[in-house]
Amino acid sequence: MNKVFIGEVTPEQVEMFKQQHKVVHKLKSDSGVYAIVRRPTMKEIEYGQTMLAQNKFISYNKHLFDTCLLALNEDIREDEYKVNAFASQMMMVVEIERVEVEKL
Secondary structure (H helix, E strand, O other), X not given: OOOOEEOOOOHHHHHHHHHHHOOEEXXXXXXXXXXXXXXXXXXXXXXXXXXXXXXXXXHHHHHHHHHHEEEEOOOOOOOHHHHHHHHOOHHHHOOOOOOOOOOO
């Protein structure tokens, strides 16, 4: 598991994360817990493809969350329900550019 910062994240830390990882996102729960995650690399996405092929969508999302997690304001890593709630949002983090096909 990657080293994860636990505690309130400062604007300076967010800027540092952006410099290191280019794209970062804040995932926030109704209870006020938040996670800072980075966008996964193509290699990390491809690594999890076998899970998708086996219909293990929760495992795939958890893999992305664990891999991309940079910071938590509260350590929820032992609470599988909270972790799964955050992990379920990881597909929103995987940014896909829309491309149109035009017949010429």
